[in-house]
Amino acid sequence: MQKWEYFTAPILSHVAQQILNNFGSEGWELVQVAPGPNPDTLVGYFKRPVQEG
Structure with missing residues (x-):
């Protein structure tokens, strides 16, 4: 069964592409x-498979 780990991070709109690429x-x-706490910020929800072993 695939296991996942999750991460949330702020995404500033003026550098969004760089943040997402990183x-x-x-x-x-x-x-x-999702919308962030101010108009220039979004919140990104991410996932990736857990590497076992």
Whole structure:
């Protein structure tokens, strides 16, 4: 059975592509984006498979 780990992070709109590319290069898959605490910030929800062994 596949196991997952999860991560949430703020995403600043003016550097969103760089932030998402950095997380993607570490194996994180973006699952959802939600509004953040201010208009210039979003919250990203990420997941990646847990590496067993």
